[in-house]
Amino acid sequence: MASSSVKVAVRVRPFNSREMNRGAKCVIQMQDKSTCIINPKQPKEAPKNFTFDYSYWSHSSEEDPSFASQRKVYQDIGEEMLLHAFEGYNVCIFAYGQTGAGKSYTMMGKQDPGQQGIIPQMCEDLFRQTADNTDPDLSFSVEVSYMEIYCERVRDLLNPKSRGALRVREHPIMGPYVEDLSKMAVTNYSDIADLMDTGNKARTVAATNMNETSSRSHAVFTILFTQRRHDNMTSLDTEKVCEGANINKSLTTLGKVISALADMHGSKKRRSDFIPYRDSVLTWLLRENLGGNSRTAMIAALSPADINYEEILSTLRYADRAKQIKCNAVINEDPNARLVRELKEEVNRLKELLLSQGLSNLITASGKYTHTHSFWERCNKFCTPGFECVVVFLKTDSIRQEREALLAEMGVSVKEDGGTVGVFSPKRTPHLVNLNEDPLMSECLIYYIKDGVTRVGQEDVDIRLSGQFIKELHCVFCSEVNENNEVVVTLEPLVGAETYVNGKRITDGVVLKQGNRIVMGKNHVFRFNHPEQARLERERSATQEQQGEPVDWSYAQKELLEKQGIDIKQEMEKRLQDLESQYRKEKEEADQILEQQRLVRKDAV
Ligand code: ADP
Ligand code: MG
Numbered sequence: 001m002a003s004s005s006v007k008v009a010v011r012v013r014p015f016n017s018r019e020m021n022r023g024a025k026c027v028i029q030m031q032d033k034s035t036c037i038i039n040p041k042q043p044k045e046a047p048k049n050f051t052f053d054y055s056y057w058s059h060s061s062e063e064d065p066s067f068a069s070q071r072k073v074y075q076d077i078g079e080e081m082l083l084h085a086f087e088g089y090n091v092c093i094f095a096y097g098q099t100g101a102g103k104s105y106t107m108m109g110k111q112d113p114g115q116q117g118i119i120p121q122m123c124e125d126l127f128r129q130t131a132d133n134t135d136p137d138l139s140f141s142v143e144v145s146y147m148e149i150y151c152e153r154v155r156d157l158l159n160p161k162s163r164g165a166l167r168v169r170e171h172p173i174m175g176p177y178v179e180d181l182s183k184m185a186v187t188n189y190s191d192i193a194d195l196m197d198t199g200n201k202a203r204t205v206a207a208t209n210m211n212e213t214s215s216r217s218h219a220v221f222t223i224l225f226t227q228r229r230h231d232n233m234t235s236l237d238t239e240k241v242c243e244g245a246n247i248n249k250s251l252t253t254l255g256k257v258i259s260a261l262a263d264m265h266g267s268k269k270r271r272s273d274f275i276p277y278r279d280s281v282l283t284w285l286l287r288e289n290l291g292g293n294s295r296t297a298m299i300a301a302l303s304p305a306d307i308n309y310e311e312i313l314s315t316l317r318y319a320d321r322a323k324q325i326k327c328n329a330v331i332n333e334d335p336n337a338r339l340v341r342e343l344k345e346e347v348n349r350l351k352e353l354l355l356s357q358g359l360s361n362l363i364t365a366s367g368k369y370t371h372t373h374s375f376w377e378r379c380n381k382f383c384t385p386g387f388e389c390v391v392v393f394l395k396t397d398s399i400r401q402e403r404e405a406l407l408a409e410m411g412v413s414v415k416e417d418g419g420t421v422g423v424f425s426p427k428r429t430p431h432l433v434n435l436n437e438d439p440l441m442s443e444c445l446i447y448y449i450k451d452g453v454t455r456v457g458q459e460d461v462d463i464r465l466s467g468q469f470i471k472e473l474h475c476v477f478c479s480e481v482n483e484n485n486e487v488v489v490t491l492e493p494l495v496g497a498e499t500y501v502n503g504k505r506i507t508d509g510v511v512l513k514q515g516n517r518i519v520m521g522k523n524h525v526f527r528f529n530h531p532e533q534a535r536l537e538r539e540r541s542a543t544q545e546q547q548g549e550p551v552d553w554s555y556a557q558k559e560l561l562e563k564q565g566i567d568i569k570q571e572m573e574k575r576l577q578d579l580e581s582q583y584r585k586e587k588e589e590a591d592q593i594l595e596q597q598r599l600v601r602k603d604a605v
Contacts, residue, residue, distance in 0.1 A: 006325040007297040009054035009077060010035050010316065011068065012304045013102040014061070017549055024305040027312065030055040030066075037313060040306035050316050052323065058102075059304050070109055074121040077297050082122055085225055086129070090294040093118060096318065097301035098311045104439070106299055107221075108196070119221060123192045126225065143183040143224040144192055146199040150218075157199035157219075158182050183224060196221070197444070204434065204441040298322050430479060430489050432518065432526040435553040442553055447526070449477045449489055456520070475499050475520065478509075487532065491518070498522075503556075503563030517556040525556050 012028045012035075029036045029047070035055040036047045054076055056068035081091045095103035109117030130140040146157040153165035159182040167179045186192050203219065300319035302312050434445040454477040474494035482488050492509040493499035499506050500519040512518075514533035518526045549555055 004295060004326065006322050007054075007077065007080075008052045008300070008319050008323045009056060009073070009297065010050075010052050010300045010302055010319055011056035011073065011102060011106060012059045012302045013105065014059050015304060016100070018554070019303075019305045019307075022307075024307065026059060026304040027306050027309055028059070028302060028304050030057045035316065037309070037316060040309055048313070048316075050320050052319060070106075070115060070117060070121070073106065073299070074118050077299070078118045078122045078125070081295060081297060082125055082129075084295040085126070086227070088227070092294050092296045093299070094296075095299045095301055097315050098303065098308065101301035101303045101315070103299075103301045106301055119196070120189075120193065123223070124189045126223070127189045137230040139228045139230070141185065141226045141228070142187075142192075143185050143226075144195055145178075145181050145183050145222045145224070146195065146219070147178060147181055147222075148203055148219050154178050154181070155203075156181050157202045158184055158195060192223075200441060201444050204436060204444055296325075428487070428531055430487055430512070430528065430530045433529055435517075435525040435527055435556055437553050439552070443527075449479050451479050451481075453478055487530070489528070489530070500560055500563075503559035503561075505564075515551060517551065517559060519556060519560055525553055527551055527556075 012026075012030065015024055015026075025040060027038050027040055029038070033053065033055055034049055034051050036049045038047045039045050054073075056073055057064075057066050058068045058073075060067050062069065077093060081093055085091045093107075095107050097103055105117060107117045107119055109115050109120065126142065130142075133140070144158075147166070148155045148157055154168060156166055156178075166181055168176060169179050170176050184191075184195055186195065199221075298319065300315050300322075302315060430449045432447040432449070433443045434441075434447075436442040456475050456477070474497040476492045476494065478490045478492065480488055489512045490509045491499070491501065491506070491512050493506055498519075498521055500517075501510055501512070502517050503519075512528045512530070514528070514530040514537060516528040518528055520526075
């Protein structure tokens with residue numbers, strides 16, 4: 001048993017474009033292991049200092065000698081944790097911090113070179129190291145699961161059939177687990193990358209349908225790593241199992257648990273029953289990783305901007321408390337390991353017995369023991385049948401096919417280019433790409449606009465947005481080829497449907513152009529891609545500097561609000577003018593009537 005503290009790192013990200021535009025100030029400074037924060041409202045106040053295992057300065061760029069790259073973070077934290085995984089320890093790395101602070105970037109990262117986060121780098125390394133293995137008696141298997149906890153409900157991101165929430169149960173020995181959560185066997189890194197990618201897509205589809213905000217969802221990616229050693233002498237297989245969990249989000253209970261654990265270790269009190277693990281599904285599932293049988297590392301993601309001062313300080317305080325948590329990790333050995341030891345002892349004892357009775361010729365030249373019948377019986381009882389892992393593989397493959405079929409039915413492309421991960425953009429067919437508040441969930445779904453008429457939101461739809469018929473989204477895309485052999489796509493909203501193009505509500509058909517932003521209903525935000533137009537634009541602007549804000553979810557939202565704001569003002573002014581002229585007209589009429597009545601009365605007198 002190894003008692004070790006939770007490794008704690010903090011990392012500060014660069015300013016985002018909004019912070020840049022607002023002229024935000026950086027309130028964080030770092031030097032070696034120490035991080036210090038300055039109160040922007042009280043600049044004279046002494047800065048607050050914290051010390052961590054690692055303080056990562058990622059606020060600048062690669063040219064800065066003190067810059068901490070994705071690689072650096074992985075080398076410090078990921079490599080050590082992977083080493084522990086090979087030793088047979090449970091391993092957990094989690095990121096903590098406010099929305100937008102850089103948790104997903106640190107854990108998952110991006111697919112561009114040098115931008116991959118801890119999880120992909122670790123998976124890649126894991127397979128590289130198992131591939132290097134030359135020991136014929138040592139074999140490995142890797143299984144992964146990917147779940148999301150949203151509002152205390154667990155969703156299986158790798159199994160399309162599990163629509164509802166999964167149950168969390170407790171095994172008397174293994175502890176809390178998720179019932180029926182699918183585990184996929186993987187044999188190489190690209191398998192894992194595919195699963196992560198489809199998992200992220202499933203997450204996006206579900207989140208869009210429920211109009212969920214990413215700040216309340218917690219993703220847990222688990223790797224079950226089994227090392228199987230075949231003992232030649234006894235013909236037994238022993239397993240070392242290691243579970244590595246990666247969480248990219250956190251919630252208040254996690255904060256409370258960290259706090260309570262820190263208190264417990266600080267005051268030497270042993271009141272583990274007092275830790276509020278059970279208050280949330282996340283902490284309940286990660287009970288062992290937070291203060292139990294695990295080697296655990298936490299990365300607190302920090303925003304650098306002055307406006308976030310309070311949140312940054314509270315994240316730093318949590319991270320500071322987490323340092324005091326002690327985990328008692330044990331190497332996970334299965335009962336076979338003990339049996340092997342016992343049998344070896346028995347073998348030696350029998351050898352000695354044979355020797356002492358002058359029957360050493362029964363021991364073969366290679367030193368191997370010729371075993372007795374009861375010995376084999378014992379072995380067989382404990383050997384796992386070889387075909388079991390084949391069953392697992394078959395299962396994996398059929399679930400994968402189901403999942404791909406389901407996503408395809410929703411209009412989502414999966415691996416059409418023969419296996420590469422990420423968004424596959426068709427060469428000619430215009431399509432919609434989803435935009436999401438969470439960059440990880442943005443641009444991962446593609447909806448094709450085929451030749452002819454594509455309906456959205458109707459029973460006979462060609463596009464079922466996020467797998468559902470959504471009534472208020474009724475609209476039609478018409479795609480045709482004009483005389484210049486160009487594909488022209490027109491968007492027609494149907495009566496009652498709320499459809500916006502570049503922030504303006506449309507009531508008549510519009511011809512869509514490359515890069516147009518389309519908002520349908522309340523939650524469905526897309527960018528229209530016209531590959532041919534895009535190619536032309538690129539050629540035209542090849543000499544010009546690339547510039548401007550990225551056309552992402554925030555861009556589409558900002559534009560929508562601005563346009564709607566301006567339109568509402570225009571509308572109000574027009575209404576006011578209408579009212580004024582109506583009032584004038586009514587007054588004139590009233591005056592006329594009054595005048596006429598006066599004349600009538602005069603006549604009568
Ligand atoms: P969170 O998951 O904590 O809500 P994200 O990881 O999505 O936050 O980060 C928000 C944005 O900041 C993303 O666009 C991400 O790419 C960017 N970002 C975060 N950390 C870094 C970093 N260290 N370097 C560059 N960009 C980063
Ligand atoms: Mg995130």
